[in-house]
Amino acid sequence: MNTTTKCTRPQYACTNEKLKLIGSIDGYFPDFGHHLENEMGGLWLYPIKVLDGFWMHFIDHTAKTVSCYMQADEFKNFPHKNEFYYNHGLGHTTVVAKRTQIAPEGSLGVVVTYEFKNEGKEACECSTAFLARVNLRPLWLAEEINVFDGTEDEIKYFENENMFVAKDNRNPWYAALSCSVAPDDTRMGQFYGPENTTGNGVSCEYTHHFTLQPGEGKTLKFYIAGSFRKEEKAVSECKKLQQEKDFEQEKEKKYEDLYKVANLEIEDKNFENIYKWVKVNTDWLTLDIEEYGRGIIAGLPEYPWWFGCDSFYTLQGVLCMGDYKLCRDTLSLIHDYSVKYNGNGRIVHEILPNGHCPNYGNTQETAHFVTMVWKYYEWTKDQSLLDETLPYIKKCITWLQEQDDDNDYFPSGYGIIEIAGLNMEMIDTAVYTCEAYDCYSKICTLYGETEESEKFAKLSEDSKEQINKELWDDRAGLYCDAFASYETIEKKKDVIDGMLKEAKCDHVREYMQLLLDERKEDGNKERGWLLNRNWVINTPMEIGIAPIDKANRALEIMSTDEFIGEYGMYLNSLSQFATMTISTGVMAVSQAMYGFSDEALRLIKKIFKTFGMATPGSISEMSPDYGCFTQAWTTYSVMLPIVRFFFGICPSAVENKIYLNPCMPSEWTKASLGDVKVLDGSISISYEREGSQVKLNIKNNTDYPIVLKGRNNIIVNGQEFNEQEISQSEVEIVYDIKESSK
Structure with a gap:
């Protein structure tokens, strides 16, 4: 003991x-x-x-x-x-x-x-x-x-x-x-x-x-x-x-003003307090050096510099916090250094606060950048950043296509998980590239490039189809880590063996050996491989491209003790050795994307359980109490599920509308989110549920209408509700729900 x-x-x-x-x-x-x-x-x-x-x-x-x-x-x-x-x-x-x-x-x-x-x-x-x-x-x-x-x-x-x-x-x-x-x-x-x-x-x-x-x-x-x-x-x-x-x-x-934006009020005051501290931690990680740039750094004390990957997660949460300037400054900084050091469309991985770039970028980061610039526009309606970055975004798209040298829709190279030797066709790179093609298609539409838009809309759909076909392992009920040939995996056997030595589950080791044995005859034929069950196999659900049946099956499996520990989602289910706020956060977003708000809240609470265990007022990078004592992408893991999914706020600059699709956890019977910055103003929402009846009060301080959407569980006057456009600046809506969110 x-x-x-x-x-x-x-x-x-x-x-x-x-x-x-x-x-x-x-x-x-x-x-x-x-x-x-x-x-x-x-x-x-x-x-x-x-x-x-x-x-x-x-x-x-x-x-x-x-x-x-x-x-x-x-x-x-x-x-x-x-x-x-x-x-x-x-x-x-x-x-x-x-x-x-x-x-x-x-x-x-x-x-x-x-x-x-x-x-x-x-x-x-x-x-x-x-x-x-x-x-x-x-x-x-x-x-x-x-x-x-x-x-x-x-x-x-x-x-x-x-x-x-x-x-x-x-x-x-x-x-x-x-x-x-x-x-x-x-x-x-x-x-x-x-x-x-x-x-x-x-x-x-x-x-x-x-x-x-x-x-x-x-x-x-x-x-x-x-x-x-x-x-x-x-x-x-x-x-x-x-x-x-x-x-x-x-x-x-300064901090009082910070609290007022996207101000959460719920009955659980401890949760509410930690939510505020996450905002504070984000502010601590802002770094401005006039001659080198301003942006969000990854973490303290070990990573006080700017990253591509970390930022593209973090900034989604920063948008929910309402800090448009920090989001724009960070994206501009990454763009400018990518142009300087690469120039060919590749996005840098990290920039030190002296202007030095020691890593020119992983494949996934280029796709993630395109998507993040588009998300910034959709949330803020600030087109100036798109204007500035569009020439390089076009290069980004070309560079991504060049990485897919065998035209199978899956670019090669390192993804988020930088495991030496596993620079193959990784699932996170494939998924984020699919999303980048879709965002680029919308960008082209915005700029009147119809033919280009149609081309990449189709490419995104084709990529999604291939991901759901080739990277789905029906036997395991999970998405695969990578797409590769047996010969490629055999060459990287030492890397895989190194991962398997830490595996705690005998059935996983047996499965992996069975997989290697049964594919010996494949030679150079590529197929999906579920190598180490890393957290990035969540990414098809994170961005919502997984069909409902596959998503439900995978999310249910990944909600078990094989994947989830005391403090959140393991980095991989083989070793069950480490947990990070980003692995738990992507899982929470994935659950919320498919309507499982209760499970998403359970995961956020696991993150919050680590609050103050290393440093009073902070949540550590590595759960529960090591690594950087404060880490930027925790902002994504907390803010995005709550603002984007629980309260359902989704502004669309293209459509000049603010979509609202709340899916509240069952234990939040009373909740409000005040002064959420969207487009040119802000909105405030209060939610109250008694039994199956919900009262939703909305204050709209923008020049754009709100479109209230339903998740096939909203009943108005006995009929299933689809959507309703609301032009009033203040309104109360009463509706019934079939059942509490799962």
């Missing part, structure tokens, strides 16, 4: 769109990270690191043994700031302390505030020493673009301004630190606090001596800023932080 956690030292983030400060919730800054080994924490002002961290040493001279580096015994996370509390951990002293840190909006720095208070009846003679370890260094793989870290960081102190200024000795990278209270002493050089961090950094320290009478407090503020271009910029940013502007009020208002 045992219990376990993979989060032995929880981390946090203090962020704005310019920087990310990452440390552990005890207030320390341990070395960690695998992309840049032991360097992923600290203060990052992309594309450079500024600090390894900072530490406060405290002495109560009136106590015998109180001399220690302060380690928090309580941590509180807020959307806009972090708070650390120091009580019993300081030892036998009547002094308590609180540390608050905030990254003001638009700033290139952070403000760190320490508040000391004497809660005793006698005066306390105190000393503090604030030590910061500067470590000016570049991003992961910077050497590939000939950017190298210097051999040391140089530092100087300007006494009249209480300011340290440090510089990398090879590059124009700067750090500036100052203090609100003139120090009694300072020092700089090669020394460390409680953690001996790696790198070519340098340390600086402010020392203060003060007396605290009973009940008296003392506040020390430290301002830390940086620049990857000029010393003057770092200094001016540091001085801006000293202006005592109400940074907290500004950030609080």
Whole structure:
């Protein structure tokens, strides 16, 4: 009997769109990270690191043994700031302390505030020493673009301004630190606090001596800023932080405004609260570097850069959140770098926040990009992005066709699951390409290219037919992972064997061996292979191209313990080793697509079960408590099922209508979603069910009508309801449902 956690030292983030400060919730800054080994924490002002961290040493001279580096015994996370509390951990002293840190909006720095208070009846003679370890260094793989870290960081102190200024000795990278209270002493050089961090950094320290009478407090503020271009910029940013502007009020208002859009209200207040935190986490992951671009990054702390695949999932949720600008900025960024690095229609996989592209893109990402640009237009009616990207979208479509070198409708190359060696004709690539052809057909119609539109509408239909024919395994009742010949699979046998070694289910191993044995005579004939039952076999249901009979059968099988664990959907049912929010999220969307809202809600709750298990206020990338402590595509996994399917909101810019097709989970008898941005305005919906009767209140603050649709379970005046166009700005509709959603 045992219990376990993979989060032995929880981390946090203090962020704005310019920087990310990452440390552990005890207030320390341990070395960690695998992309840049032991360097992923600290203060990052992309594309450079500024600090390894900072530490406060405290002495109560009136106590015998109180001399220690302060380690928090309580941590509180807020959307806009972090708070650390120091009580019993300081030892036998009547002094308590609180540390608050905030990254003001638009700033290139952070403000760190320490508040000391004497809660005793006698005066306390105190000393503090604030030590910061500067470590000016570049991003992961910077050497590939000939950017190298210097051999040391140089530092100087300007006494009249209480300011340290440090510089990398090879590059124009700067750090500036100052203090609100003139120090009694300072020092700089090669020394460390409680953690001996790696790198070519340098340390600086402010020392203060003060007396605290009973009940008296003392506040020390430290301002830390940086620049990857000029010393003057770092200094001016540091001085801006000293202006005592109400940074907290500004950030609080930002998040209050964020909550108001797509505001969910249900009886389950815990669920409602986590839903808000998902919005907050998304904001934390916005990164804006003027000369390199603005967009949503994948996750913290290991993936603080821009991705194709991750973004195309995430942005579907971002649209539901109403952040049109973030969606547009991210798509523009990915487009621009794809043009720069590829130019042939291929979409890049990842862009570092120094403009470097280490991976030119997986096949699936090119298809996903075309689809996402179209979804952006349909939701916002902003055609300018289509205008800008259309020339490259045409190249994307040509490039995708070129990857289908045997004309079987299935492009070759890596899909979402980047398993070395499995760069075959993968199901996710085939499915998203089918969807991309359909979206491209609609784009062509919008631009009056009728012949091209008809061509790709047919190609999309033909692709869908082939997917449902060739990639459906009727014996298993599931879609296949890949389309390949026996010879191809035989060559990749070592990869498959490696996956099978982790398999827990004997019947799965037996099935795989049977599959390999029975197909020996196939030679180079291609057919569908159900190799490792990865989560991407959900994708035909995710986008709705699976026939109802196949979808129902597959979804029922994949709702079992073979595929679903305590925290969601396994990455594959062979090993049942790992779960991610994206695998669970795609399953939730798939279930909701076919009307199984109860099952979709069950999956979202599994994701929510992991809330705060690694970091207070966050949901981890790897369920329940490891990987990145906050991950962008969780936004897709939560927002899309709720907004798009439970409430059924589906705007159509082409048709100048907003389709509404609610399919609420049975336990949500009262639910509302307020101020959902669609097209040129917003809509609000409240839903109330008693027995079989539903009251739907709709407020439409757009210039377009709402079309209420039914799922063959709505009864109005005794008749099955199909659809009704609603032109009123506010209306109440009463109808009956045959039965609760499954």
